[in-house]
Amino acid sequence: MPVTQLSDKPPFKARAFDWLDHRFKIRDLTAYMGNKVVPQHGHSMFYYLGGLTLFLFLVQVATGILLLMYYRPGADSAYESVKFIISNVTFGWLIRSIHSWSANLMILVLFLHMFTVYFTQAYRKPREMTWLTGIGLLGLALTFGFSGYLLPWNELAFFATRVGTGMIRAIPVIGEYLMVVLRGGEDVTGATIGRFFGLHVAILPALFSLLLTIHLLFVQRQGMSEPIEWKSSGDTHKKYMKFFPNFLYRDLLVWLIALNVLALLAVIFPDGVGVIHWPLGEKADPFAPPPAVIRPEWYFMFAFLTLKLIPAKVLFLEGEQFGLLVMGVGGLIWALVPFLDKSSQRGERSRGWMLFGFGALGFIVIMTILGYILE
Amino acid sequence: MAEEKSSSTKANFSNEKVPRRSFLEKFLAAGTMALVGAVFYPVARFLVPPKSGEATVTQVKLPFTRRDVEAESQKGKTFRFGRKLGIIVLTPSGELRAFSATCTHLDCTVQHRPDLGVLWCACHNGRYDLSGKNIAGPPPRPLDAFVVNEVGEEIFVSSGVA
Numbered sequence: 001m002p003v004t005q006l007s008d009k010p011p012f013k014a015r016a017f018d019w020l021d022h023r024f025k026i027r028d029l030t031a032y033m034g035n036k037v038v039p040q041h042g043h044s045m046f047y048y049l050g051g052l053t054l055f056l057f058l059v060q061v062a063t064g065i066l067l068l069m070y071y072r073p074g075a076d077s078a079y080e081s082v083k084f085i086i087s088n089v090t091f092g093w094l095i096r097s098i099h100s101w102s103a104n105l106m107i108l109v110l111f112l113h114m115f116t117v118y119f120t121q122a123y124r125k126p127r128e129m130t131w132l133t134g135i136g137l138l139g140l141a142l143t144f145g146f147s148g149y150l151l152p153w154n155e156l157a158f159f160a161t162r163v164g165t166g167m168i169r170a171i172p173v174i175g176e177y178l179m180v181v182l183r184g185g186e187d188v189t190g191a192t193i194g195r196f197f198g199l200h201v202a203i204l205p206a207l208f209s210l211l212l213t214i215h216l217l218f219v220q221r222q223g224m225s226e227p228i229e230w231k232s233s234g235d236t237h238k239k240y241m242k243f244f245p246n247f248l249y250r251d252l253l254v255w256l257i258a259l260n261v262l263a264l265l266a267v268i269f270p271d272g273v274g275v276i277h278w279p280l281g282e283k284a285d286p287f288a289p290p291p292a293v294i295r296p297e298w299y300f301m302f303a304f305l306t307l308k309l310i311p312a313k314v315l316f317l318e319g320e321q322f323g324l325l326v327m328g329v330g331g332l333i334w335a336l337v338p339f340l341d342k343s344s345q346r347g348e349r350s351r352g353w354m355l356f357g358f359g360a361l362g363f364i365v366i367m368t369i370l371g372y373i374l375e
Numbered sequence: 376m377a378e379e380k381s382s383s384t385k386a387n388f389s390n391e392k393v394p395r396r397s398f399l400e401k402f403l404a405a406g407t408m409a410l411v412g413a414v415f416y417p418v419a420r421f422l423v424p425p426k427s428g429e430a431t432v433t434q435v436k437l438p439f440t441r442r443d444v445e446a447e448s449q450k451g452k453t454f455r456f457g458r459k460l461g462i463i464v465l466t467p468s469g470e471l472r473a474f475s476a477t478c479t480h481l482d483c484t485v486q487h488r489p490d491l492g493v494l495w496c497a498c499h500n501g502r503y504d505l506s507g508k509n510i511a512g513p514p515p516r517p518l519d520a521f522v523v524n525e526v527g528e529e530i531f532v533s534s535g536v537a
Binding site for chain 1: 410413414417418420421422423424425
């Protein structure tokens with residue numbers, strides 16, 4: 001009878017699942033996901049940092065697309081359109097504030113993610129490529145920050161970009177060429193906004209999405225890195241949590257907390273607070289004298305101060321060339337650490353590389369703080 | 376599996392008025408709705424563009440003189456009135472009259488046809504007489520009229536309410 005047939009039918013959810021599974025073999029995928037586990041130990045909280053960076057990136061994409069509705073690049077319109085967004089558009093101040101807060105927090109969490117991976121040697125075999133793609137993502141994120149900083153075309157951004165792009169000139173042979181390409185001319189002008197705008201909303205998002213996909217595929221394929229000590233210890237005290245759904249729910253809870261923190265910061269401090277601030281201020285005037293304090297965003301401060309402190313001439317090199325060389329070599333070693341740290345490949349912690357890590361962290365922290373004190 | 380679990384839980388608490396699980400589920404759903412609302416309300420409002428901050432124009436000085444209008448073969452010229460387009464025409468009696476140049480039918484721009492003695496919209500053959508009244512074709516309303524004042528060589532056009 002039709003009535004009993006109807007009641008015998010599996011529920012809609014199950015039928016929909018079957019329908020999809022028939023076509024896309026979803027059961028294989030869920031079985032694969034069901035196998036994924038997350039190690040549980042004293043430093044398990046580090047596992048949230050990558051996901052948190054991802055969340056903040058998604059917030060950047062969403063708010064960035066919204067800002068695009070009103071932002072107009074160009075020397076005559078960029079500043080005016082940002083002013084329009086924060087003073088005329090309903091909730092415009094909020095969207096810009098969230099975009100700025102999320103950008104800063106994303107860089108911060110990204111740095112935390114990188115250093116926790118470094119100090120737990122999670123970069124060791126077989127995760128060398130995950131580390132490398134992560135370093136690439138860091139580079140792109142910093143470029144995002146640098147290019148986005150100029151877009152409001154205000155006084156502070158104008159001079160900071162002039163200094164920042166001016167440094168590129170120190171690169172031998174191709175420096176001058178690179179600087180002109182980046183600036184769209186000899187100086188920072190409306191043409192520079194066009195280039196930075198294209199970089200910020202098209203080129204960087206494309207590259208970042210590609211690299212991020214690869215990074216996440218690596219993480220999904222290899223699973224979470226276990227603590228290095230677990231290799232030598234017995235199986236008895238190793239504990240795991242299922243990724244799906246247990247860890248995923250926790251991940252989402254962390255995202256929810258992050259969203260609330262973000263909303264609070266954005267509402268209470270729409271222009272930022274302390275050294276992390278982005279008041280619109282005056283419109284950039286290339287012919288006006290620079291403001292008393294020119295400073296980059298906080299995450300460039302250590303590099304900015306280092307270059308400032310280096311004497312004009314070191315050995316046969318110019319001060320800036322020397323500074324860029326030293327930091328370039330340092331960055332290269334940092335990127336190649338999974339290949340250079342031989343003891344981590346054997347599952348042992350190397351004192352030397354731990355010291356190198358602390359040295360780098362200490363240098364960045366101290367130079368950043370000094371940068372603000374010496375102002 | 377989830378089905379089984381929830382039904383057995385329901386059975387355990389069947390004597391309660393509101394089973395704990397269903398209360399939590401409702402609580403979670405309400406919380407999620409509130410979150411979605413809190414996120415998308417500002418987004419929806421942000422997407423609605425604000426009204427232009429431009430001040431409303433009530434009077435403009437035309438950048439041409441009566442002689443320029445007389446020199447036109449069409450005996451009429453368009454001009455900017457704030458963000459709108461206006462048209463000034465010379466009637467056979469030598470009077471200057473100004474109207475909104477936007478056809479009231481579908482927003483095309485009207486032109487003066489001295490040969491027909493009308494203001495004519497080329498899009499759908501709409502016609503207005505020289506007082507702006509719609510007399511033929513699809514236009515539903517007369518054209519908005521402006522007040523014209525001549526001070527020496529200069530022509531001032533102002534909106535009716537002045």
